[in-house]
Amino acid sequence: MTQEQRSGRPDEDRSRLSRIDAPLRAPFLLLFGSAALWLMLSSALSLLTTLKALPAGIGSYEWFAHGRLEAAARNAFVYGWAGNALFAINLWLLAQLGRFEIRNGWMASVGGLFWNLALTWCTGSVIVSGPGAYALLDFPVGAGPVLAASFALAGLWPVVAYAKRPTGHNFAAQWFVVGASVTFLLAFLLAQAAVFWAPASGVVQAVAHSWYVRTVHLLWLGGSALGLGYYFVSKVLARPLHAYYLASVAFWTYFLFAGWTAPASLIGSPVPLWIQSIGVVGSMMLLVPVLLIGLNLLGALSRDGGWFRAWNSTSLRFISIGIVSLLASLAIAAWASDRSVNAGLRFTSFAEGQNLLLLYAGVTFCVFGAAYAALPRVSGGRWPSAAAIHVHFWASTLGAAGAAFAAFAHPSAHGFISAVSAALLLIGHLAFASTAFAALLSGVPAGESQPAHD
Amino acid sequence: MNDRNRHYDRNRPRQGSPGPEGFSDGRLVEVHSQIARDKQEPAQGFSMTPILVVFLFCALGFWAGLYLTRNSRGFSASAFDLNAPVAFASAGPVVFEPDAAKGQTLYLANCAACHQPTGAGVPGAFPPLVKSLWVAGDEKRIIKIIIAGMAGEVEIDGVKYNGNMPNVGVALKDAQIAHIATYVRSAWGNAAEPVMDASVAAVRKEIGARGQYSPKEVLDAHPLGN
Numbered sequence: 001m002t003q004e005q006r007s008g009r010p011d012e013d014r015s016r017l018s019r020i021d022a023p024l025r026a027p028f029l030l031l032f033g034s035a036a037l038w039l040m041l042s043s044a045l046s047l048l049t050t051l052k053a054l055p056a057g058i059g060s061y062e063w064f065a066h067g068r069l070e071a072a073a074r075n076a077f078v079y080g081w082a083g084n085a086l087f088a089i090n091l092w093l094l095a096q097l098g099r100f101e102i103r104n105g106w107m108a109s110v111g112g113l114f115w116n117l118a119l120t121w122c123t124g125s126v127i128v129s130g131p132g133a134y135a136l137l138d139f140p141v142g143a144g145p146v147l148a149a150s151f152a153l154a155g156l157w158p159v160v161a162y163a164k165r166p167t168g169h170n171f172a173a174q175w176f177v178v179g180a181s182v183t184f185l186l187a188f189l190l191a192q193a194a195v196f197w198a199p200a201s202g203v204v205q206a207v208a209h210s211w212y213v214r215t216v217h218l219l220w221l222g223g224s225a226l227g228l229g230y231y232f233v234s235k236v237l238a239r240p241l242h243a244y245y246l247a248s249v250a251f252w253t254y255f256l257f258a259g260w261t262a263p264a265s266l267i268g269s270p271v272p273l274w275i276q277s278i279g280v281v282g283s284m285m286l287l288v289p290v291l292l293i294g295l296n297l298l299g300a301l302s303r304d305g306g307w308f309r310a311w312n313s314t315s316l317r318f319i320s321i322g323i324v325s326l327l328a329s330l331a332i333a334a335w336a337s338d339r340s341v342n343a344g345l346r347f348t349s350f351a352e353g354q355n356l357l358l359l360y361a362g363v364t365f366c367v368f369g370a371a372y373a374a375l376p377r378v379s380g381g382r383w384p385s386a387a388a389i390h391v392h393f394w395a396s397t398l399g400a401a402g403a404a405f406a407a408f409a410h411p412s413a414h415g416f417i418s419a420v421s422a423a424l425l426l427i428g429h430l431a432f433a434s435t436a437f438a439a440l441l442s443g444v445p446a447g448e449s450q451p452a453h454d
Numbered sequence: 455m456n457d458r459n460r461h462y463d464r465n466r467p468r469q470g471s472p473g474p475e476g477f478s479d480g481r482l483v484e485v486h487s488q489i490a491r492d493k494q495e496p497a498q499g500f501s502m503t504p505i506l507v508v509f510l511f512c513a514l515g516f517w518a519g520l521y522l523t524r525n526s527r528g529f530s531a532s533a534f535d536l537n538a539p540v541a542f543a544s545a546g547p548v549v550f551e552p553d554a555a556k557g558q559t560l561y562l563a564n565c566a567a568c569h570q571p572t573g574a575g576v577p578g579a580f581p582p583l584v585k586s587l588w589v590a591g592d593e594k595r596i597i598k599i600i601i602a603g604m605a606g607e608v609e610i611d612g613v614k615y616n617g618n619m620p621n622v623g624v625a626l627k628d629a630q631i632a633h634i635a636t637y638v639r640s641a642w643g644n645a646a647e648p649v650m651d652a653s654v655a656a657v658r659k660e661i662g663a664r665g666q667y668s669p670k671e672v673l674d675a676h677p678l679g680n
């Protein structure tokens with residue numbers, strides 16, 4: 001990469017970028033705006049679940065039973081926040097990487113609209129009539145097809161953007177995001193079929209459910225977050241990833257083994273031994289992609305003051321924390337799948353801590369980081385306040401650390417520390433969402449967008 | 455990043471890096487495509503990394519095969535418990551062997567909620583099992599308490615415990631109680647003999663169906679220190 005190769009290109013990129021970004025504006029506004037609203041709802045509900053006693057006025061209503069609030073918060077977080085945000089961010093990312101000028105972007109908006117309507121229905125029904133037996137599948141049966149159809153409209157755009165890329169070149173971020181998007185739809189349809197439409201026998205239902213949950217966590221959410229990691233680490237540091245030629249092995253082994261880790265959550269339950277053992281083996285084999293991804297991303301970050309530069313870039317600061325947490329949670333999962341270790345952890349809040357590390361400190365931090373880069377580009381606005389960004393970063397980081405401490409290390413202080421952490425997270429999310437709305441709405445409408453300037 | 459949102463980044467590097475611009479997206483994809491095609495980063499010598507990765511992959515795969523074969527009971531659909539004895543057609547009667555590891559698993563599931571995983575108990579309520587004379591010595595004492603439970607005040611090392619232990623052992627098999635007793639009698643500084651399932655069966659038969667013991671009743675039959 002010589003100097004003259006690099007100069008000259010940015011201008012060409014600029015004019016193309018605004019043509020790519022402008023038509024993304026409407027769907028991005030709708031999807032990311034809803035994501036921010038769901039994030040606030042979910043963190044408010046989580047705060048309620050950490051309080052040992054609700055205020056007398058509302059504590060007596062069954063709508064506010066702990067199980068219902070917890071299930072509603074989980075659905076709002078996974079499908080509402082992470083789902084909507086990834087629709088927007090994944091579409092944006094693959095449009096950038098594939099030079100894709102979206103046409104018929106209204107389809108993404110319609111899909112997002114129905115996704116959110118169905119989700120509102122689901123969340124309402126969890127609160128009003130109680131959650132079902134299967135976490136993350138506790139919807140009214142009729143909502144399944146609506147969610148699947150709206151995902152097909154809103155969530156498969158990365159595949160289109162990848163298929164229509166003008167050059168034969170491709171990059172690891174594209175594989176992860178395309179894989180994540182396709183896998184979710186398949187897993188969702190299969191899980192709906194195995195659990196609801198044509199219910200399999202009891203044990204198979206439990207296995208199918210655990211597989212679905214793990215696929216959503218590791219492949220849809222985790223895979224998308226890894227895609228963001230591959231993109232932003234290389235882009236912000238302006239250097240190729242370390243040992244990049246191993247990235248394709250990392251990708252295939254990750255997608256191959258992640259699904260097989262599911263039965264590790266069933267160790268010790270009345271599921272045939274060989275299925276449990278496959279979960280153990282899957283969790284250990286997942287260490288191969290964990291190592292390779294660590295080599296690619298953390299290797300690049302560890303050279304020439306990369307961590308320092310990551311800290312000084314808002315996007316990469318969030319994303320490098322996210323990648324480290326995500327990889328750490330997978331390594332811990334491999335350790336915890338050992339049968340004798342698992343026997344001691346099975347009925348503790350350990351799994352809660354694992355989910356927090358994976359879904360919050362991992363995936364959500366990556367989405368935050370990507371949002372700080374993507375929102376201004378798509379909306380044409382600016383982040384209005386540096387102070388709000390600092391509040392968001394520190395409140396989220398300390399809140400996540402406190403919640404992880406409560407779940408992993410200190411069950412006796414659980415109540416108090418959890419409540420304080422949940423309050424911190426809510427503060428951070430309010431700071432994030434309010435500035436995100438300001439950034440989304442402050443920009444120029446798509447019709448008047450002028451070529452980007454710097 | 456060549457983004458306009460960079461204005462809030464404090465202390466961002468002003469020099470020394472390959473331009474404050476970062477990679478443009480087109481450049482990013484192109485460079486990595488090239489590396490993936492050439493399988494070697496430019497200006498890099500021979501690398502051990504791929505060989506180590508292949509080695510690790512093979513080692514993990516080998517381990518995975520061994521683990522699956524040993525922990526799947528022949529992929530039988532009706533095998534659920536790794537600790538269940540395997541029935542062989544010609545093996546004759548199964549010989550019992552007290553196993554502290556199995557005992558630990560059972561202890562964590564059945565006893566640790568009160569006596570704590572460390573065996574330290576909870577002052578005032580649940581007596582400790584660490585270096586306890588109640589645990590050591592005559593094995594009938596611990597077996598009786600596990601099977602029938604014990605209610606009443608006990609004083610250990612000057613601390614009083616007013617506990618109410620239910621008849622946990624009624625729901626457990628002789629072998630399971632023997633494993634638990636063996637584990638408790640060998641852990642946390644205790645060093646007493648292992649317990650056989652036959653002893654448990656004998657005690658169970660001797661005491662029959664009965665309510666909880668009082669501490670006095672147990673001590674009269676089995677004084678501490680033997």
